[in-house]
């Protein structure tokens with residue numbers, strides 16, 4: 001390896017040790033854990049502190065013999081992330097700092113379907129610019145932005161199709177860059193369920209290494225996490241659980257087929273079933289939606305041998321009204337149900353999982369390659 005790539009590798013190694021530690025740790029502990037010499041670790045730590053990625057905390061009051069060591073921690077005023085989400089009926093943006101703390105959160109509820117892609121992304125751009133101004137006021141430099149969308153996204157960020165928005169081949173990064181203050185920011189785009197699943201995996205809420213995350217909105221998507229990694233599928237388009245048939249020959253779906261899960265357990269179907277106009281009015285079990293979800297999830301469990309299902313989006317508040325019907329179907333249809341239970345639980349990040357996952361993706365990219373950030377920020 002070239003010298004510079006060895007150094008980049010070691011910077012990431014040191015930063016990861018500090019990030020993964022529950023408490024501030026000393027340079028000596030980092031050296032012991034990484035196998036690097038103390039002199040090497042000290043030089044790397046100095047660069048990370050100077051670059052605004054690490055902070056050195058005062059040592060705790062001495063309790064015994066010897067000089068207590070200063071503790072290292074991620075810098076809360078270091079590079080931050082802008083997490084954005086566009087969904088059928090809302091826009092959202094948040095600022096998350098390097099430690100993973102949410103510093104600002106903005107949400108605007110409005111149906112995005114009538115406006116079309118350019119207007120919806122212009123609206124999101126204004127929201128993102130407001131979030132960026134709040135980050136600026138806090139003195140937080142932004143490392144980048146990530147956008148969660150309810151659709152199939154190509155590797156270059158092009159939204160190939162978002163059926164519930166009625167979008168096709170939308171250049172989201174290109175349109176977002178027109179917003180004030182966004183032109184210089186690296187922007188990535190990913191499917192909202194994928195980002196939410198990654199957010200849950202890393203949120204430390206006890207998510208296992210393998211699970212399926214199901215995001216309920218007007219559409220329904222899934223993020224499949226296997227052995228700690230997102231399974232994206234051959235072309236990156238896995239997780240379209242909303243179009244798993246649960247009633248062949250049933251209601252027509254926006255995708256053109258009939259009887260898709262979305263038509264029974266998507267938000268509009270649920271409001272219809274409950275005969276209410278908003279989710280917080282729901283006060284009774286949702287048998288049709290719960291049974292439809294149970295049918296689709298039983299197929300997923302039978303196919304993948306997953307033992308945990310995490311429900312996100314609108315399913316977080318609705319889980320008490322869905323759980324019995326889902327579990328009845330799982331019990332009845334999962335071949336191994338009597339051998340090992342399937343755990344059904346709500347997303348720990350709640351309805352914000354997708355935009356939090358988006359911000360987390362940016363933070364991870366800084367943590368995984370601090371040298372790239374330092375060189376971009378002119379600090380290396």
Ligand SMILES: [Zn+2]
Nearest residue numbers: 243253255260
């Ligand atoms: Zn469909």
